[in-house]
Amino acid sequence: MNEISERQKNLLEWIEKGICPLSELVERLTDFFRTKLEDEPLSPDWVDFWNMNRDRMVRFLPSSLSRRIDEELKSIEMVNGEIWDIRVNNGTRITFLLGAGSSAPSGIPTVDKLLLEMWKRARKIGRDDLDRLAEWCNKHRIMNIEDLLTAAYISNFAAKNRNITSLLDYFLSPMGQQPSEEEKYLLQRRRPVKTLEMDVSAIGFLQDTLQTLFGLLTSTMISANPNPTHNAIVNFIRDHKNTSIITTNYDGCMDQAILEAGLRLKRTIAGENEEGDIDAVELVKMHGSINWSYCESCQDVREFDLLKLKDTYEKDELSYPVMGICKNCGGMRRPLLVPPLSFKFLMFPNLVDIWNSARQSIEESDYLIIVGYSFSEADTYITKIISRSMTKNKNQKMIIVNTDSKLVRYLRERFQSRVDGFDRKRILQACKNCEEILPEILDSMLGKRSGEKENKSTRKSTKKKVRELNTDNLPV
Ligand SMILES: [Zn+2]
Secondary structure, rough: OOOOOOOHHHHHHHHHOOOOOOHHHHHHHHHHHHHHOOOOOOOOOOHHHHHHHHHHHHHOOHHHHHHHHHHHHHOOOOHHHHHHOOOOOOOOOOOEEEEEEHHHHHHHOHHHHHHHHHHHHOOOOOHHHHHHHHHHHHHHOOOOHHHHHHHHHHHHHHHHHOOOHHHHHHHOOOOOOOOOOHHHHHHHHOOOOHHHHHHHHHHHOHHHHHHHHHHHHHHHHHOOOOHHHHHHHHHHHHOOEEEEEOOOOOHHHHHHHHOOOOOOEEEEOOOOOOOOOOOOOOEOOOOOEEEEEEOOOOOOOEOOOOOHHHHHHOOOOOOOOOOOOOOOOOOOEEEEEEOOOOHHHOOOOOHHHHHHHHHHHHHHHEEEEEEOOOOOHHHHHHHHHHHHHHOOOOOEEEEEEEEOOOOOHHHHHHHHHHHOOOHHHHHHEEOOHHHHHHHHHHHOOOOOOOOOHHHHHHHHHHHHHHHHHHHHHHOO
16 A cells, blocks of 8 residues: 655645645645655545635646646545455454544534533633633643543542642553553653643633533433434444444433334443343443443442433423432432543442453454544543554454544554554544444445445446447457
């Protein structure tokens, strides 16, 4: 496979910085496209750039060059062709990993939208606070709600315990493992006493807004319904039982799609209908769920009927139990929603089991289909499980379904730098909206239709036919 050159990467990075004078941009673009090797692929990042700037650029670029860029952009492989060649058989083990992006089409807001919503609804939050929060999220590249909640929890926790830096370092290192000498040294070097305190003060006000945030968040999550992504997964599972689903989302979209299809769930927090039920769908909710709750006093964990919970909420017959009373001991119950930080899991033994089954599913898979999951910094534990699994299991492949065109490039570089002889083709890209592309990919894997490949091969075969016709026309 031909690769994107350093020159192309540098040019894109320079453009992304957004400080390129027009004349220089025209000059560098012209130079790059004139001298680019014909078989060097173009990064999908060009698509956004060109869509946004085409009108302005064509006025300054020679028309032949504009046409050439138009042409070349058509050839960018947003969805790797290899994906359409994958077929599953009974022995093929599939694991889905769902992140925030898979629920976004169900109307669960991203941080940007949530902040806007907060501003509209929560009068007591000042505009300045909100601006600071937006700026902070931007600076720390916090895009999804899970990360924002994590930030809120950390700020809350850190504000109460000023001396927790080393404790945090300990807990953020792999679960239960002592850091190696080298790691210890690095941790010490990097120990960001100043930075942490700055962050704590910068996000300190988050504590007050946490409750508002939480209310808004759950109200959007309870009402959210499955989108074509979830339904496509359910359809796939009906035909291919050798599948499990892991999600970092708290919402009930995936659960609902499974239950409404008349299937049963296993690996829930309650641990009912477990191993014996071979037909039940394994759904591992790593960060908890809106319908799980735990008691602060007796630590009892309970799972409420998701569909009932939704129904009574929608009909306004019962409000969502942000705080409830434990039937066991009379203590306070709260929803079990866990920010993606490893130390939190130590507090919930039930979650340790859930995490272990997630790890096992990942390690046993032939294909990891990772949908709308951003590999965020806060989730280092998941990234580590995947890294270890990809390193150990040399035949394992990942299909990354994500609109972020940089993600696959980042992952390929990360694995190449860490794993000797890592084959970049083990990470396949489907850079499109998941609700559009995932149903096609899954049907194609089941051999039900050939998805995009059909279009491609039709295109190719038309060309071939033309050529064949031409030869046919030659004197016989
Ligand atoms: Zn209790």
